[in-house]
Amino acid sequence: MQDRVCTSQLGAHVGERVTVAGWLHARRRLGGLTFILIRDGWGLCQLTVEGRDPLEGVENESVVAATGTVVAAPEAPGGIELRDGTTTVISPAEAPPLTLSKRELRASLPTQLDLAAISLRHPARRRVFQVAAAMVAAFRETLRGRAFTEIFTPKVLGGASEGGANVFALDYFGRRAFLAQSPQLYKQIMVGVFERVFEVGPVFRAEPHETTRHLNQYTSLDAEMGFITDHRDVMAVVEEVVAAMVAAAGAQEQGVRRPFPTVAFWEAQEIIHSAFGRDVRGEEDLSPQDERDLGQWAKAEFGSDFLFVTGYPLAKRPFYTQPDPNHPGDSNSFDLLFRGLEIVTGGQRLHRYADYLAALEARGMAAAPLEWYLLAFRHGMPPHGGFAIGLERFAAQLLGLANVREAALFPRDMSRLQP
């Protein structure tokens, strides 16, 4: 539309006659006045009309335009309203199946997700995805500023990328193929090309459980870098990226204390024992409850929302993980907990061909199906490592959403293939 002014730009047009266009968000009558709220892609604008509602009979969510004079009005949304206005209906709508005009969406999560085409229009829902987009932009900008190159890798594979479990199988011209669980093997190969790479893309996990933390498709923010000393060089990049993402989200940054506190896996278990009275020593991984306890501890001890846990038992990490040279049963790996939830996982990888052959053999995995990948290590790879951030999980945790599905536009879970 020519000459249309976005609601976010009205402040620059006080005293002028302008046209706004958007969705009929709400109406309210008070005394002899009608207040008409129009929502566009960026915000809300109030049109105040004396007397009869010019849009009487027009349902909310209809697409409308209003032309009027921009007036400062401290009590209106954004401190601005339109007066002396005329309205036109661009595209009429049926009455919406959800009430979008209240501050909160009062519908169950399944209903909201079923009606995503409408529920996502609610300003509170919409904001989640504005924040997520800003976080992704910050991820990319931080890494591009450190000379990382963006890559795009295959999502349909001849074999499973991280081992055989939890993969979706598909028919590829009569052959069996799998959806990528991560870009891991490809991003490592690309360290041999660009040294530093990142990828933003979907990954697919056929995990057969319904929790508030899991999606069967999610957006993975992956990075990988060469010529590191060990996993701590990777953690330094994670810290920078994550801090930039929090800042881009416009979140209050009180809990971002750099450097992020770090504890070893065995220390984490000792803390859970001494501070929370649960003896988890000897377990090979942290449970969700362990992570929550550690999050609480990091907040109390350091005022930090973030906590690195390093040195997970090698047996629980994937075959490409570099052992800790001082404690070979442990690994040069880390997770980053954010308010008690793992949002990043990473570490140093093996880089010697012989080490790969030994690691695969120790796990009973065949090397031959991975020859295309092992080629990189036969022909020269530097010490390297990387990390992956789960976008939806990070955004949900940052915004205090109870369920990761609320941070996916159209989430995929065991029962949900639509919308």
Added chain:
Amino acid sequence: MQDRVCTSQLGAHVGERVTVAGWLHARRRLGGLTFILIRDGWGLCQLTVEGRDPLEGVENESVVAATGTVVAAPEAPGGIELRDGTTTVISPAEAPPLTLSKRELRASLPTQLDLAAISLRHPARRRVFQVAAAMVAAFRETLRGRAFTEIFTPKVLGGASEGGANVFALDYFGRRAFLAQSPQLYKQIMVGVFERVFEVGPVFRAEPHETTRHLNQYTSLDAEMGFITDHRDVMAVVEEVVAAMVAAAGAQEQGVRRPFPTVAFWEAQEIIHSAFGRDVRGEEDLSPQDERDLGQWAKAEFGSDFLFVTGYPLAKRPFYTQPDPNHPGDSNSFDLLFRGLEIVTGGQRLHRYADYLAALEARGMAAAPLEWYLLAFRHGMPPHGGFAIGLERFAAQLLGLANVREAALFPRDMSRLQP
């Protein structure tokens, strides 16, 4: 590695003693000198050694470091070399299966693709993906600058996104699902939320033919925008985005003449008839030969590498396409040809619910499976449209590559699921 200098930054260190690290790219002996070329993620560096090669017996592609004094040397790569150097081997390699040290890779395309982990290290191969990354960054920056919001949509669907043909089917917890052929339906829904959206992501086409122009997975650069008058508003954005991508690629921009010339579909057929003597009038689509002829014509007539073709017959465009109000058998759609190859497709979409019901019925498609999508139109959608750019195809054409597979890191075609 601490204190390591990237090859691209050596110019700032002339006279200093520095360490570079990378892959042993090539060696050459001349008179009493040995020239050692080290390749890192950004370029090449020459180490010149008097007498015996200190890396004798070390295979090319081994990861090495060299410490030496930076000296201006006009005949060396980048005009810089290291002298009085010492070398160390960080990670030894087996002799590479391809010769990377020559200006060109002398291996067949299938061999290059099979050995992608190594062939991508060749500077000429690597450059393709640096350019592609820069093009994607320009796509995003241009759209963010115009208030578009980035979105991430599902790649696993309960039904086919663009109609039933050419979709990959998969097993989703015992149910039949499909890989997304495009984010089309989702990006339209999101116009109802943000008005302007874009997505960069993989799409999957089970097209059962092997050509130099098709991939079964490719990177689609999608955008969609609301409150347009018609498809020409979309074309204006395409032109801006595409020009920014060409500029970001560092390509010579001689063929970028703005505004891009535009011909109607029927005019295009007349041109092919009159200028090339082939009577294609009455055909419902353009063939690859038609596109090549039109590319040649646009270059001769306007000095333009780009040509918009508008008004394709409605029957050949998807169900959501807006008819041309003046010629209802034609559509408010366009393709953008670049040097005689379609690289962008787009147009105005239907926005009225009743129009969708009529269009689906006319094509014999059921509305019920699309109810989750049609909901957006029942509840208010503005006139809108969008476009999709095939990244690999655009990059290949821009760089003069004969086969689109050369612009995919790890291409997927009918026979290729690995690497």
